[in-house]
Amino acid sequence: MTEKILEVKNMKTSFYTHVGEVQAVRGVSFHLDKGEALGIVGESGSGKSVTSMSVMRLLQYPGTIKEGEVFFKGEDLVKKSKAEMMSVRGNQIAMIFQDPMTSLNPVYTIGNQIMEAVIRHQKVSKAEARERAIEMLKLVGIPSPETRVDNYPHEFSGGMRQRAMIAIALSCQPDLLIADEPTTALDVTIQAQILELLKDLKKKVNTSIILITHDLGVVADVCSRIIVMYGGLIMEEGRAEDIFYEPLHPYTMGLLKSIPRLDLGHKQRLVPIPGSPPDLIKPPKGCPFAARCPYAMKVCLEHQPEYHERRPGHKAACWLYHQDAPTWELDTGVRRMK
């Protein structure tokens, strides 16, 4: 039985702003096995970034974790003190962010920014930390690391900066790496390089990875399991093959239909999902996707759907799969009552 390195149970996170409580995450549960790569997919506002920030306890005022537990290596992170969390962050759980140019401090060298994490968590000397920094730069594929370690962020190209961010993140050999939209700000070719790097590092260093993105294409390559989030809740969860070849939830289907694909004939069109994400200050009481779902029924507006498990590890929160629900032929849109 593979060990679970992270287990999130019914986490709810809200931002208490002056216009009201913004319920960004409304009850999310998932787990991550050791050595696994999990993808969290969703559009802006789905709650995916807030979920990862909550796991790291990096939320700034006015956001707080309202409810829930986050078990990391058996211990509930939600209950830990600020000081305890500081030794977890950067050390056991590391995070990389979307825009490497703004995520690196422009007035310090890359080496300095790697070394400070190492020195703080592993109590080594400056010389040893510097050695480690050079090692890390080599690991992530930056040429001439001995000189580059003294460069400033603005002297690196976009792709190299993201590699440097990864180097910083992995410098203390964390058990879990959370990558929040790591490739969104990069060119497509660089994107592919970074994803290759992540796969490579996962093998070499055996870090568990959570990869957060809005782009299904990105997770296809790297992740073995995928979670689809919408409106602060998980819509569907399953292995990569399940999600791509047998999507259950209409939202997932919509996402797949809107990706440009090489095998679409030239007569077939991209189908965007009409409408916009729900208001999280007054979240809908039913399924958050109901307003945009082509198969929505009255029950979808009234009640949040239960999870239906198609097979172990593949489930979706959708009323379509309730035993009393009418069947739809989902491709043709024909519907037959039971």
Add this chain to the structure above:
Amino acid sequence: MTDQFKITPDLWEPIVIEDREKDKIVRKSLTYWQDAWRRLKKNHLSMIGLAAIFLLALAAIVGPSLSPYSYSDQDLNMSNMPPRLELHKLEDGSFVHVHKEYRLYEVSESGEILSRIQHTKEDVINKTREFEFNGNEIVIDYKLAAINKDVPNAPKFTLTINGQPNETADKTVWNKTYLFGTDTLGRDIFVRNLYGARISLLIALVATIVQFFIGVIYGGVSGYVGGRVDNFMMRVVDIVDTIPLMLYVILLMVVLGAGLMTIIIALGSVYWVRMARLVRGQVLSIKENEFILAARTLGASPWRIMVRHLIPNSMGAIIVSLAMMVPSAIFTESFLSFIGLGVSAPQASWGTLASDAMGGLRTYAYQLFVPSFFISMTVLSFNFLGDGLRDALDPRLRK
């Protein structure tokens, strides 16, 4: 989820179109300026500042004609009257006020100055003055003034009415004859400050307008033409800007002689460099936009491009800058007055009024505080307005 509800068959009905939330156009679209004005209105501090400026301008324009005094009317009998009068009551119900220069005045109970009471006898050696008023004998003994010269808040005189010493004032009232008191020549301070408002605001506004025109043209041309010309023009600006601009203004004033017109000319012809830098920066960044290329392709002349496209698009930053240049001009003008380069008497600006008041600061502090208050209020109002404008006109903050 263990919900107790029952799913009735009707709940399996598909949703009709009307039940869904469609992509509503949530609000009507506004132009850049409408949106900016809307945002500005929401900023309460800015609105207060704007209102204050209006009121001030109104008072400056209309105020002096409403006052019974003109700014140059002198009455030496009434010099240095404070805005608050301490009154001593006489037996017959009338009140007198003892002036800091040991003059005596009859004042009504509500604060109107009725007349000056001349002393009947003055004894310079014993430092006393005697007055006769309505049958009362009043003696002011100011020996204490020399003894208590450096002791703050100590009494400087003793007042004896009909033989009885009268220590403390019976009443303190606002001066109803001269709202803010008078200056050393007996001129009404209120009307002088309103008049000073005219002068100071006029100087600030006209100088700012001059700076605007010179700066916009210089900066616009420099930014638009670019290249070596731009380099050279900016080099000139750099050289000028390296030293405190005030020095140039002072030199100019010495050459041109002090006066209203020369102050405006001096201010306008030195501080335009700020505006030029700003406009050039704006033009440089807007120049690269495609609509400029489109205009050029259509054959628009450089002048037309500048006036119709570049300048209007820079107006946001220009307006904010103008709002901040006015208080700066007011400060500079007051500094000049302090050095002796202000408008000449009997004209008054807030700066000259403040400067004049310095001599009597210890005794007649109000003479300084009135113009200072006006200066600060005006500067604050423009600062608030400018801050609000900056937030309102920033296109990135459009919601």
Add this chain to the structure above:
Amino acid sequence: MGKYIIRRLISMIITLVFVASITFFLMHAVPGGPFQSEKALPEAVIQALNEKYHLDDPLWKQYLDYMKGVFTFQLGPSFKRVGTTVNDLIVAGFPYSAKLGFFATLAIVALGIPAGIISALKSNKWQDYLVTILATLGVAVPSFVLGALFIFIFSSKLGWLPSFGLTSWKHYIGPVIALSGFSLAFVARLTRSSVLEVMQQDYIRTARAKGLPEIVVIVKHALKNALIPVVTYLGPMIAAMMTGSFIVEKIFAIPGMGKYFVESVSSRDYTVLMGTTIFYAAFSITMIFVVDIAYGFIDPRIKLGD
């Protein structure tokens, strides 16, 4: 860096020549000459004086002589204080002005910057309100009002502190407050908005994600970035304080350069006016140069020499 310094030095010299020239020609454009306003002197005396001071030389010659003098620091005699040269006045007055300016700068840096930082970190709490209100008022009050208020309250009414001269440490308080007031308020506001903006940046989030304690995040990561705009303000700030010193020295009767400058304006002592102006200009140019070099050290993105 070396090439940059040389280029700057050349540019500084050009600026100085420019300023000195403008000053020279402006002063010589004043109708009448320096002896005209005196109680009407007889023609012969005026003639003799003009000769003595070479005022009857052709303009270009006077200009060259003067420029030579500027660069050899011989700024000529004072016309109104016979027997004193401009140099004497500068040498006598500068130490006072410099001391005043130094302590004012110290006050600004030691009070204004921390105030701005605290105000930003305790955003919307009482510390923020206090600093913001004081700073907002501080930029609206002219320095002569501050000085006069100070004298009025602390000298006249309370008698705690002296109101003229610079002989004891107590004498410094009033003038320093009056001189630094505006800039202190401005720096506090600038620091506050800069820190607020920096704290929103992504690299702060990265620093926290690395598990660094908040104190390190603020002091190491935020401050260095936040202070960059403040350093750029130092140049104009020095200029503002120089001109502010005229007023403050006059009000507090401090025998600094500003006092001589102001006097030369009212007495139309042209050589003193020219000389002190050029000196102020030279000082300002130098300080801005120093600030630019310092700026190059703080922000590695700036490549001096571009």
